[in-house]
Amino acid sequence: xxxxxxxxxxxxxxxxxxxxxxxxxxxxxxxxxxxxxxxxxxxxxxxxxxxxxxxxxxxxxxxxxxxxxxxxxxxxxxxxxxxxxxxxxxxxxxxxxxxxxxxxxxxxxxxxxxxxxxxxxxxxxxxxxxxxxxxxxxxxxxxxxxxxxxxxxxxxxxxxxxxxxxxxxxxxxxxxxxxxxxxxxxxxxxxxxxxxxxxxxxxxxxxxxxxxxxxxxxxxxxxxxxxxxxxxxxxxxxxxxxxxxxxxxxxxxxxxxxxxxxxxxxxxxxxxxxxxxxxxxxxxxxxxxxxxxxxxxxxxxxxxxxxxxxxxxxxxxxxxxxxxxxxxxxxxxxxxxxxxxxxxxxxxxxxxxxxxxxxxxxxxxxxxxxxxxxxxxxxxxxxxxxxxxxxxxxxxxxxxx
Numbered sequence: 001x002x003x004x005x006x007x008x009x010x011x012x013x014x015x016x017x018x019x020x021x022x023x024x025x026x027x028x029x030x031x032x033x034x035x036x037x038x039x040x041x042x043x044x045x046x047x048x049x050x051x052x053x054x055x056x057x058x059x060x061x062x063x064x065x066x067x068x069x070x071x072x073x074x075x076x077x078x079x080x081x082x083x084x085x086x087x088x089x090x091x092x093x094x095x096x097x098x099x100x101x102x103x104x105x106x107x108x109x110x111x112x113x114x115x116x117x118x119x120x121x122x123x124x125x126x127x128x129x130x131x132x133x134x135x136x137x138x139x140x141x142x143x144x145x146x147x148x149x150x151x152x153x154x155x156x157x158x159x160x161x162x163x164x165x166x167x168x169x170x171x172x173x174x175x176x177x178x179x180x181x182x183x184x185x186x187x188x189x190x191x192x193x194x195x196x197x198x199x200x201x202x203x204x205x206x207x208x209x210x211x212x213x214x215x216x217x218x219x220x221x222x223x224x225x226x227x228x229x230x231x232x233x234x235x236x237x238x239x240x241x242x243x244x245x246x247x248x249x250x251x252x253x254x255x256x257x258x259x260x261x262x263x264x265x266x267x268x269x270x271x272x273x274x275x276x277x278x279x280x281x282x283x284x285x286x287x288x289x290x291x292x293x294x295x296x297x298x299x300x301x302x303x304x305x306x307x308x309x310x311x312x313x314x315x316x317x318x319x320x321x322x323x324x325x326x327x328x329x330x331x332x333x334x335x336x337x338x339x340x341x342x343x344x345x346x347x348x349x350x351x352x353x354x355x356x357x358x359x360x361x362x363x364x365x366x367x368x369x370x371x372x373x374x375x376x377x378x379x380x381x382x383x384x385x386x387x388x389x390x391x392x393x394x395x396x397x398x399x400x401x
Contacts, residue, residue, distance in 0.1 A: 036086075036088035036089070039086040039087055039088055040094070041085055041086050042083070042084055043083050043400075044083055045151045045398060045399060045401065046079060046081070047080075048076070048077055048078070048396065048397045049075070049078045050074070051066065051393075052073065052392070053392065053393040054391065055392045055393075057070075057388055057389060057391075058071035059388050059390075060388040061376075062376070064160070064163070064167070064339060065160070065163065067103050076111070078396070079099060081100075082097070082098050082100065083095070083096070083098075084096045084097075090124075091123060091124045091125075092123060095119075095121075096119050097116075097117040097119075098114060098115065098116055098117065099117050100112060100114050102114070115215060116137065116215065117214070118136075118139070119136050119137050120137060121135050128181045129181070129184070130180055131177075131178050133175070134177065135174055136172065137170055137215075138171075138173075139170050140165075140166040140171050140173075140226065140248075141177075141205045141207070141228035142166050142226065142228065142248060142272060143165065143244070143272050143274060144198050144230075144244055144285065145158050145163070145198075145274075145285070145287060145312075146165070146169045147198040147199055148197070148199070149198075151398070151400065153196065154196065154316055154327050154329045154358045155331050156354075156356075156370050156396055159331075160350045161287075161288070161309070161333060161334065161335035161350075162289060162310070162311060164310075164337075164348075165272070167214075167340075168215075170213070171209040171213060171214055171224075172209060172210050172214075173223070173224075174208050175205055175207035175209075176205065177200075177201060177205045178205075179204075183203055183232065186232050186234075186240070187232065190240065190278060194325065195240075195279060195280070195283075196278070196283070198242075198276075201230070202230075203230060205226075205227070206227055206228070207226050207228075208225055210223060211250040211268065212253065220265055223250060224249065224251075224268070225249055226246070226247070226248035227247050228245075229244065230242060230243065231243060238280060239280055240277075240280075241275070241276070241277050242276040242278070243274070243275055244274040244276075245272070246270075246289075247270065247272070248270055251267065252266055252267075252268040252340045253265050254303060254345045255344075256303060256343065256344050256345070257344055257380070259381060260296070260303060260344050261300065261301055261302035261303070262303035262304060266293060266294040266303075267293070268291075268294075268340060269291050269292050270290070271290055272287060272289035273287070274287040280318065281317055281318040281319065282315075282318075283317065284313075284316075285313070286311070288310070289309070290308070290309045291309075291337075292305055293338055293345070294306075294338050294340055294345035295338025295345050295347050296345050296379060297347070298347065298385065301381055301384065303345050306337065308338060309335075310334055310336060310337065311333065311334065311335075312331055312333035314329060314331040316328065316330075317329075323361065324359065326359050326360075327357065329356055330354070331355075332352070332353050333350065333351075334350060334352075335350040336348065336349050336350075342380070343380055344381050346378050346380045347379045348376070348378050349375075349376075349387075350374075350375070350377075351374075352373070352374045352375070352376075353372070353373040353374075354371070354373075356368060356369050356371060357369060364400050364401060365398070365400070366398040367396070367398075368398070369393065370393070370394045370395075370396075372393075373391050374389065375388075
């Protein structure tokens with residue numbers, strides 16, 4: 001019922017907007033050609049990593065977030081993004097992002113496959129663009145860190161607990177966003193000013209999406225339904241504190257080993273709360289989510305619906321010295337439960353401590369050093385008993401263009 005109501009309202013609004021826009025002189029046959037291609041901007045960034053310094057356990061892996069952890073790995077181009085974006089019409093905004101450095105698996109020796117990350121189109125429903133409909137593949141509005149671009153994030157990877165809710169952060173769907181024009185300007189400022197904002201996904205967002213993650217076809221007859229709410233409040237003259245609430249529900253289809261017992265379709269439900277104090281100069285982030293989802297059971301080699309939980313706390317400090325910017329940070333994360341996107345809905349128990357610093361001498365270059373102390377239990381049919389602990393120093397050079 002909720003899906004039909006949302007879709008019906010969306011198409012009704014689209015019809016009204018289309019009827020209004022056709023009366024404008026700029027859309028008539030006698031107007032000048034719309035040179036939309038002059039309105040599209042190109043930008044991008046690339047990240048080059050090495051994770052093997054001071055490594056104490058080569059068997060410690062983190063395939064879901066960085067496949068270059070552990071033995072038989074070396075220097076990796078983690079991301080190589082090209083982004084085309086622009087307002088091709090006063091009511092239509094396009095955004096297409098490609099990654100030229102995709103790596104399918106750490107067990108596959110060939111890397112750098114081109115892949116679409118985002119391909120979406122925003123239709124503004126009013127002159128101030130406070131109401132928008134988004135069509136296509138885009139980020140699922142769940143959690144602060146998931147929506148925050150890796151170009152802006154200080155920690156090298158997203159947390160397991162939050163990221164496992166929306167693997168690859170993206171999916172195909174229809175989303176509706178609303179935010180006052182003043183708050184949209186604030187969202188933009190939090191990114192452009194270097195304060196590590198998450199971008200503009202509205203103060204309120206609702207949507208329907210496939211639920212199987214990006215670049216994957218829907219595997220069942222159910223779409224996920226999501227609700228997202230956040231507000232960046234101005235405290236005093238410049239301090240901004242953002243509170244967020246996110247929840248979704250749907251059915252997820254698991255990929256499993258032929259010998260693993262249990263069904264393939266499972267409930268997939270989560271609830272998340274987040275708080276961000278932007279670094280001026282001290283900053284703080286915390287997110288935690290709870291829910292239900294599939295998880296591998298080593299006791300009988302089956303997949304069952306279980307409870308899950310996880311999140312992180314992070315402190316950071318923004319230091320500006322002449323033209324240099326430093327952001328030292330400390331983060332602790334935990335996660336217990338299954339990762340639905342991995343084979344057998346692999347069972348996890350994660351405890352990580354990460355300490356590092358991001359240094360940016362110029363706007364086009366950042367260097368991040370991060371020391372990680374990790375304890376990870378990740379088990380499936382192939383590895384029913386698998387607890388790995390270890391430490392490693394990780395380095396990343398990022399180029400913005």
